[in-house]
Amino acid sequence: xNKDEYKKLVKKHIPQENRTGNAITAFLIGGFxxxxxxxxxxxxxxxxxxxxxDASVWTCLIIIFAxxxxxxxxxxxxxxxxxxxxxxxxxxxxxxxxxxxxxDYKKEGxxxxxxxxxxxxxxxxxxxxxxxxxILVIVKVMISG
Amino acid sequence: MASxxxxxxxxxxxxxxxxxxxxxxxxxxxxxxxxxxxxxxxxFEQAEIKMQEVVLENLLEKNKLPDNKVDLxxxxxxxxxxxxxxxxxxxxxxxxxxxxxxxxxxxxxxxxGATFLNSKLAKKVVCLTSSHNLNAExxxxxxxxxxxCKKKTTTFTTTAALATLLTNEETNIKIESATIGKALDMxxxxxxxxxxxxxxxxxxxxxxxxxxxxxxxxxxxxIITGDLGLVGREIFxxxxxxxxxxxxxxxxxxxxxxxxxxxxxxxxxxxxxxxPLVLFDKVLTTRKYKKILVIATGSLQSVSxxxxxxxxxxxxxxxxxxxx
Numbered sequence: 001x002n003k004d005e006y007k008k009l010v011k012k013h014i015p016q017e018n019r020t021g022n023a024i025t026a027f028l029i030g031g032f033x034x035x036x037x038x039x040x041x042x043x044x045x046x047x048x049x050x051x052x053x054d055a056s057v058w059t060c061l062i063i064i065f066a067x068x069x070x071x072x073x074x075x076x077x078x079x080x081x082x083x084x085x086x087x088x089x090x091x092x093x094x095x096x097x098x099x100x101x102x103x104d105y106k107k108e109g110x111x112x113x114x115x116x117x118x119x120x121x122x123x124x125x126x127x128x129x130x131x132x133x134x135i136l137v138i139v140k141v142m143i144s145g
Numbered sequence: 146m147a148s149x150x151x152x153x154x155x156x157x158x159x160x161x162x163x164x165x166x167x168x169x170x171x172x173x174x175x176x177x178x179x180x181x182x183x184x185x186x187x188x189f190e191q192a193e194i195k196m197q198e199v200v201l202e203n204l205l206e207k208n209k210l211p212d213n214k215v216d217l218x219x220x221x222x223x224x225x226x227x228x229x230x231x232x233x234x235x236x237x238x239x240x241x242x243x244x245x246x247x248x249x250x251x252x253x254x255x256x257x258g259a260t261f262l263n264s265k266l267a268k269k270v271v272c273l274t275s276s277h278n279l280n281a282e283x284x285x286x287x288x289x290x291x292x293x294c295k296k297k298t299t300t301f302t303t304t305a306a307l308a309t310l311l312t313n314e315e316t317n318i319k320i321e322s323a324t325i326g327k328a329l330d331m332x333x334x335x336x337x338x339x340x341x342x343x344x345x346x347x348x349x350x351x352x353x354x355x356x357x358x359x360x361x362x363x364x365x366x367x368i369i370t371g372d373l374g375l376v377g378r379e380i381f382x383x384x385x386x387x388x389x390x391x392x393x394x395x396x397x398x399x400x401x402x403x404x405x406x407x408x409x410x411x412x413x414x415x416x417x418x419x420x421p422l423v424l425f426d427k428v429l430t431t432r433k434y435k436k437i438l439v440i441a442t443g444s445l446q447s448v449s450x451x452x453x454x455x456x457x458x459x460x461x462x463x464x465x466x467x468x469x
Contacts, residue, residue, distance in 0.1 A: 001345075001388050003332035003456075009387075010333060010341040013379045015297040022294075071290050080292025088294075100290035104283055107188050121291065 022084040029086025037063060060091055067092040068099040097121035148324040148357040154259040156318040157310040159425045160204040162196055164304030170404045174426040182279055193277040196306035197233040201273055204308040212238040216267035219258055221250030221274045221417050223281050248372050249443030250274055250417040252462040256323045258311045268313055275306035276416030298338035300374045300400060300415035307421050317469045324354035324463040330456040336446050340377020340412060343442035346459035348384040350440055354463045362391050366434040371399030371420025371441055374412035399423035437466045
């Protein structure tokens with residue numbers, strides 16, 4: 001049996017992932033996070049009489065803090081995997097990736113462990129996030145001057 | 146010839162320690178178990194070192210063996226440079242080899258040990274192996290607390306440690322022969338589907354063993370592979386049928402025997418300790434089988450080379466046991 005034939009054999013035995021179900025779960029849970037965030041913005045705007053932009057910043061901070069805290073308390077990884085991409089795409093996923101890496105390496109020294117592994121997963125998000133922002137700004141300048 | 150026959154090599158005793166999920170799984174005959182993945186240590190790596198220490202100490206104590214009566218200690222694990230085994234070995238004054246062939250490590254140890262006993266270079270050999278789910282996650286996959294979505298083909302690393310004493314004094318379990326596997330790359334580089342990486346190696350080793358030993362597949366009362374998992378098992382059986390024209394009648398895979406289906410362990414158990422756990426705590430305790438062929442399978446990947454898109458080599462070593 002050559003490698004191509006073997007790849008076909010393997011493909012036949014790989015169980016189907018429930019893509020539609022996963023997408024619906026992710027859509028609903030991701031949407032629910034957005035719903036909570038929107039609620040928070042309204043509450044913060046009313047209680048602290050802040051404008052919408054400042055209230056959004058505070059909401060973002062609260063969500064990042066909550067997902068990092070939940071990661072440290074040890075149950076957020078179960079939520080993450082159950083929610084499929086639902087908790088991965090909002091800021092919650094970024095905070096979770098950073099805090100889980102930090103937890104893994106906290107006993108290996110502040111520099112050699114925690115520091116150098118902090119952005120192990122999130123590094124790609126930062127790098128390509130900045131890069132795509134840069135490209136988009138150039139495009140915007142070229143189009144609208 | 147990849148197959149070797151052994152004279153006067155026996156399994157004298159065995160000691161196992163498992164984590165919480167394994168204890169609540171399908172098998173119930175383990176010697177010890179624990180609840181907390183830290184196992185009263187500061188880190189998971191230190192917990193695994195302690196797990197190895199506990200099983201080795203218990204095995205030596207049970208058999209009233211001081212360190213200087215053991216001629217060779219063979220150790221294996223899944224953490225960088227077999228460091229768990231080496232750190233543990235430093236706590237004992239026993240000549241030590243660290244062994245690695247991923248999940249096939251344990252049978253590799255037994256084959257090395259049996260060779261020493263067979264050639265009368267040793268009288269007592271201890272084979273020690275362990276894996277810790279969270280150490281394997283950190284080593285090969287994502288940070289422990291990271292909730293990645295996993296594919297259904299992913300296997301779940303077993304948390305356990307196990308030590309076996311081999312001797313040249315007659316006991317009721319004889320190591321009859323072994324076949325050393327050849328590393329085989331079939332072009333699969335999906336490290337989340339290790340069953341597919343290892344299945345061709347398992348099929349090839351089984352066929353080689355039967356041909357070289359001039360045996361029929363029905364010679365064995367039971368063939369046990371480990372740890373192909375739910376997906377790898379089906380690929381293995383189809384390959385055996387199509388390529389080698391072999392259809393085993395009594396066959397189990399260790400990866401499918403440790404966790405119950407409700408435990409959400411995807412395609413089943415893996416790790417060097419999965420196969421010996423099933424062998425000692427299920428197959429040998431039933432006393433139903435006289436001739437057993439054990440095929441341990443390993444996926445010999447590294448994170449760097451897998452990221453470089455190279456096909457991952459699989460390996461499988463076979464061991465023939467006779468229950469007297």
